[in-house]
Amino acid sequence: MNVIQVEHLSKFYRLGVIGSATLREDVHRWLDHARGRAPTVSHDGRELRRGDHIWALRDVSFEVGQGEIVGIVGSNGAGKSTLLKILSRITAPTAGEVRLRGHVGSLLEVGTGFHPELTGRENIFLNGAILGMPRHETERKYDEIVEFSGVGKFIDTPVKRYSSGMRVRLAFAVAAHLEPEILLVDEVLAVGDAAFQKKCIGKMGEVARVGRTVLFVSHDMSAISALCERVILLDEGRIVADGDADATIETYLAGMNGSGPEFGEVIVTPAGTAGGEPITLHAVRTTDVDGRVRGDFRSAESIVVEFDFTRSEPIEFLRIGFELVSARGAIVFRTFHNDLSETLPSDPTGELERIQAVIPAGLLNGGVYQIRPCLRRHRRGSAWILRDAPGPSVSVRLNVPNPDYVTSKRVGAVAPMIEWKSP
């Protein structure tokens, strides 16, 4: 059974309206509206070109079944928060329709309407009512809420005397006892410290276990993939992917760096290295063992990571290396050229130098990884010369050598081929 049905939802914002609404403009809009014209072309189209209009959501349609936990991801301004605002009826859509079954609650409103002059007790009832909890239900859960909040001793003290931590705990206690059929969580807007956010996430899992539906907006891909089976990816107000969590997250992360990941070779622009340093990185590329530049590998192949650079003078304790970052943003490993022993001559010639690292076959799991080159001067304080620079991405398809057990992906950060024996 579907509990959320969103059809052709669009939301249109005029930018820069703050304080600039004029009666004349409104009258125009009104007349156009009366004639049944769309607001984009409301009067002269000039506005549109000036860029003071934005479609925060464009023709978004999806359905969510009961008990589903759906993650919503997308870069800033993709429309995630707008979507939640429409679902929670804070603002109305410009077009389209949403149908909901059951009460909607959201953890983005924690502490909303708390009045500093009122006591904890008074605020519990007020906050409960604001969040849509009938009075008798608040009464029934009152003891539980106080217990959960841990501020029992101060329940008759005005909230303005509470520490911010106490206030948040009390607010969360009320919100946590709401039991909405549909829970909306916008982690981006969520207040509070890490412990509190963790509590929110714990609450979401709990809510979902009893068959309630959760929509979860977050930038934290590990939280999303831990909680959600399904993820909707928004980009500039449109749904660009909707489906299996991991696949969608990968699509999202792959598209994060501008136009998408560069495979094979990345030419590092001079700006890539801090100016004035005696070392300049020119290119980073991935090749196979035969030296062919490639971006696609099977997990049973070794991946050669190659650095081209020049040094103008000797650099003491120089370390050249890279981090391999998974599509979820986790660092799989970091490695430096002199981890085992020094491999560079200490006196540079000023000519182009090349250095190679080999990622062994049978180590990586299937997925898209990015190589992030880093240059470091060891034992010289905070001595990063280059860090987190975008290098080439590699796409790895998992292949297990035993053809009886072909699999494309396996759980875990890595998928090493481990030798098994029966002694």
Added chain:
Amino acid sequence: MSDREHDAAWTTVIRPTGHWFDLRLGELWSYRDLVLLFVRRDFVAQYKQTLLGPLWHVVQPLLTTVIFTIVFGRIARIPTDSLPPFLFYLSGNVLWGYFSSSFTKTSNTFVSHANVFGKVYFPRLAVPVSTLGTSLIGFAIQFTIFLGFLAWFVSRGAPVNPNAWVLATPVLVLLMAGLGLGGGVILSALTSRYRDLTNVVTFGVSLLMYMTPIVYPLSSVPEAYRPLVLANPVTPIVEAFRFAFLGVGTVNFSHLTYTAVFTAAVLFFGILLFHRIERTFMDTV
């Protein structure tokens, strides 16, 4: 999409614009607890950490009345329909205080609650309605004070004649409330877009007082200006109130009917406009 036909099976359907003629009063009723809690909050919070607390409700009209008695009664010598000036001005102030407080406070609804409105949905109308309730408590206190002075004046044999019209007081208060709410709600919708109207409200209400027989009786208004004062829907309420408790005033059924129709229209139109604005208010703050 098979669910589409069963609109009734959905708890909530969100569409770009609601029906124009849907007052959504049922929804407000289901949030009546919230309205009561808002009233309580505003009343309690208003006087926490103040010197006089709710006594302000007493001090304010009394002080105003004393000033009015001196300025308009003694200095300007405006007639008071042969009533004791103090009672005359007090009756006017108590009524006007109720109207101006409900009106100015409700007109601030969107601006002062933007923070809450941006985070959670509840029928927005709960805020102005609760403001009305808070003002009503203030009125009740002041009205009691007025009754006390009235009793004192009667016992001293002042020429005042409370009569059966006092039974109409609830109706008069209701009409006043309706006017305050309707007008305030219209202004709240407008100020949410045109912020400078906030200034107009405070200023407009104080000017409107002079178009209402607060400091003068309707009977002393020259014939030429009378339609102007009578066009003000508050006028018949004030006159009827004075007639009921003091025995002098110009009560006229057609005037009261005008007020009733005006109130209903303002209230109806105000709530419709309010619902219209509340849907996208958050996009324009």
